Amino acid sequence: MNGAQDLGGMMGFGRIDREADEPWFHADWERRALGLTLAMGATGQWTIDMSRAARESLHPADYLSSSYYEIWTKGLEKLVLRQGLVTEDELAAGHALGAPKPVARVLKAETVPAALAKGSPCERPAPTPARFAVGDRVMTKIMHPAGHTRLPRYARGKRGFVERVHGAHVFPDSSAAGQGENPQWLYTVRFSGPELWGEEADPNLVVSIDAWESYLEPA
Amino acid sequence: MDDHHHHDHDDHDHSELSDIELRVRALESILTEKGYVDPAAIDVLVETYETKIGPRNGAKVVAKAWADPAFREWLLADATAAISSLGFTGRQGEHMVALENTPDEHHMVVCTLCSCYPWPVLGLPPVWYKSAPYRSRAVIDPRGVLAEFGVELPKPTRIRVWDSTAEVRYLVVPMRPEGTEGWSEDALADLVTRDSMIGVGLALRPDQVVRA
Numbered sequence: 001m002n003g004a005q006d007l008g009g010m011m012g013f014g015r016i017d018r019e020a021d022e023p024w025f026h027a028d029w030e031r032r033a034l035g036l037t038l039a040m041g042a043t044g045q046w047t048i049d050m051s052r053a054a055r056e057s058l059h060p061a062d063y064l065s066s067s068y069y070e071i072w073t074k075g076l077e078k079l080v081l082r083q084g085l086v087t088e089d090e091l092a093a094g095h096a097l098g099a100p101k102p103v104a105r106v107l108k109a110e111t112v113p114a115a116l117a118k119g120s121p122c123e124r125p126a127p128t129p130a131r132f133a134v135g136d137r138v139m140t141k142i143m144h145p146a147g148h149t150r151l152p153r154y155a156r157g158k159r160g161f162v163e164r165v166h167g168a169h170v171f172p173d174s175s176a177a178g179q180g181e182n183p184q185w186l187y188t189v190r191f192s193g194p195e196l197w198g199e200e201a202d203p204n205l206v207v208s209i210d211a212w213e214s215y216l217e218p219a
Numbered sequence: 220m221d222d223h224h225h226h227d228h229d230d231h232d233h234s235e236l237s238d239i240e241l242r243v244r245a246l247e248s249i250l251t252e253k254g255y256v257d258p259a260a261i262d263v264l265v266e267t268y269e270t271k272i273g274p275r276n277g278a279k280v281v282a283k284a285w286a287d288p289a290f291r292e293w294l295l296a297d298a299t300a301a302i303s304s305l306g307f308t309g310r311q312g313e314h315m316v317a318l319e320n321t322p323d324e325h326h327m328v329v330c331t332l333c334s335c336y337p338w339p340v341l342g343l344p345p346v347w348y349k350s351a352p353y354r355s356r357a358v359i360d361p362r363g364v365l366a367e368f369g370v371e372l373p374k375p376t377r378i379r380v381w382d383s384t385a386e387v388r389y390l391v392v393p394m395r396p397e398g399t400e401g402w403s404e405d406a407l408a409d410l411v412t413r414d415s416m417i418g419v420g421l422a423l424r425p426d427q428v429v430r431a
Contacts, residue, residue, distance in 0.1 A: 008331030008382065010355040016367055018347045024269045026346075029243040034268065034343070035261030036247055038310075043255055048386075052333055068334060068349040070239050076246065086249050094245035096252035109259035116267060119309035122386045150384045152331050154358065166314065166387055186385055197359055204377045207358050210385035 001146055002153060004060035005052075009154040009197070033069040037076055042115060044104035045083045049176035053148035054078040124183035126168040131185065131213055136162045138189055139219035140211060148176035151215045155207075158195050159219050163208060164188035171212055185213040268343050276307045277340035277390060278411035281422075282404040284317070285395045295319060298390065302340060312339035312388050318381065319392045320418070325376050326391045327365070327418030329357035330383040337388035341413055348417065358382055368419045391418040398425050 025031045041051065055063070055075035063071060080086040083101075090097050107115060132138060142157040143149070150172050168183040175181055193205030236244070250256045280302055284291040294301040298315035302308070315337060318326035330336065331354045336344040347353050356364050361378045365371070372378070381389045393415035399407060409428050414420030 005332055007351055007354040008329075008358045010351070013350075013352040013355050016347050016352045016356070016364065017350065018368075019345070022345050024273075024343055025265075027240070029240045031265040031269075032247055032261060033243050035264040036243070036250060036256060038264050039256040039260050040250065055333070064351060068346070073239060073243055073246065077242070080246075080250070085253070085255060086246075090249050091242075091245060094241070095248050100253035100255065103255055106255060106257060107260045108257050109263045112260055112263040112267065115310075116264075117309040119311070119313040121313040123314065150332060152382065152384065154331075155382075164316070166385070169314075169385060172385075186387070188381075188387075201359075202362060202378070204375065205361065205380070206377060207380040207382060209382045210387050212385070 001053075001056060001148065002144055003056040004058070004063035005056040006153050008152045030069040033073045033076075037072050039107045040076060040080070042105065042107035045085065046079055047170075047175045048120065049148060049170070049172040050178070051075060051079065052172070053176040054082075056148065122170040122181075123167045124170060124181060126185065127183060128185075130165055132162045132165070132187055132216065132218075134162055134165060137219045138162055138187075138211075138216040140189070140215055141217060143215075145173065147173065149173050149215075151211060152209065154196055155189075155191065155209050155211075158191050160189045160191040160195065160208075162187045163190045166210065169212070171214070173212075173214075187211055187213070187216065189216065268338075272339060273342035274340070274411075274413035274416065275408070276305075276342075277337070277413070277416045278408040279305060279404070280307070280317075280340055280390065281392050281411045281416065282407035284319075284392055285399075285407050286402075286404045291319075291392075294392070302390075307339040309339055311335070312337045314387045315340075315390060316387055317390050317392055318379070318418075320394045322373075322394070323375075323377060324379050325365075325372050325418065326379045326381065326389075327357065327361055328381045328383060328389045328391060329354060331355070331358055332382075332384060335383035335386075335388065337390050340390055341416060345413075365419060368414060370419065370421060391416050393418075393420075393422040396422050396424045 055071050058074055085101050139159050140156050166186040169186040170181040171184045188208050189211045190206050190208040193201035251258055284294050294317045298317040302315050320326055334344055334349040358380055361380050396410055410423040412420050415422045
């Protein structure tokens with residue numbers, strides 16, 4: 001969706017605010033927000049793509065005025081409500097009011113190291129031969145789906161070259177909608193600065209995105 | 220100050236908490252009471268990212284690539300396997316690609332759509348990396364971004380920005396500073412900053428580090 005998360009090329013945010021010797025967390029609630037988000041992810045009730053879609057569905061004004069852990073927390077609230085794991089009344093009360101819904105698994109302290117070390121690889125057996133090869137000229141589609149996509153606005157309808165072929169990966173547009181993994185070939189596609197930003201752009205700039213096959217047409 | 224006291228709130232130690240603190244506390248209480256999460260697991264998750272995983276991991280990878288030509292070749296050909304051989308694997312680093320800076324080409328990594336970042340080698344991302352200014356500007360004005368980080372590259376150097384729009388995670392291998400011939404991997408690793416592995420900094424020169 002054309003939400004506030006799609007920031008590439010926007011203007012007016014000002015300087016990058018850096019902090020010397022930045023701590024890993026700025027408050028204890030950030031620690032808990034990270035831990036809750038990862039632990040709830042482990043219950044298997046949603047995919048990483050559904051998590052991103054939930055965060056992106058915040059009102060743009062809310063998204064842009066929230067810190068990142070606030071965005072995660074608000075996204076997590078949406079997910080637990082949508083999956084029927086928690087009710088609005090429970091969120092308002094701050095404690096459980098009804099029986100839990102069964103979940104696939106609950107992450108235990110002793111299994112955390114193994115779970116983190118394993119991660120969640122998203123490469124899958126390729127369902128089809130790759131349509132494109134390194135060096136092929138491609139054009140990204142012009143599209144504005146209401147649902148989740150990983151094709152940023154600044155890179156839609158642009159001509160570029162395939163630079164890398166990564167194998168077939170879970171297709172986020174499908175996975176976020178609960179329509180299954182539907183793996184597709186994933187490519188790194190590079191664009192010149194002027195192709196993306198016009199003739200005033202730095203000619204020595206090259207920007208790439210990672211694009212699933214259905215985002216691309218031959219050019 | 221808060222002049223709207225919630226007299227109907229019987230939990231007085233909450234009165235100083237902000238809205239987001241209350242929301243996170245409520246979520247944790249509900250999710251724990253319903254048995255979806257184990258608070259001890261959350262403790263371990265937090266402790267892991269606060270004390271065990273960070274940019275020293277990535278610095279070891281870069282230092283080894285500088286010191287060991289066979290490892291460098293492996294890293295550039297199959298970063299996931301090469302990095303895994305040093306024990307750095309898993310969440311948000313399942314599919315790794317290493318990008319080597321040269322005098323002709325400078326790599327820089329961003330996630331314009333969220334906050335994708337190679338956790339096993341760099342740890343959790345800094346706030347600025349997840350912020351709107353960096354995410355919006357890195358793809359359209361990378362030279363301006365680099366200038367803010369104090370990095371001025373020669374005009375002919377191509378700037379190569381990688382927008383992490385999928386689950387592939389990118390690690391920049393900065394250029395090895397001059398005057399480090401024969402250094403051990405441990406000594407070299409001290410020159411490798413987090414920012415240099417994102418591509419918004421350069422590796423430190425020998426005179427910029429205090430050796431014990």
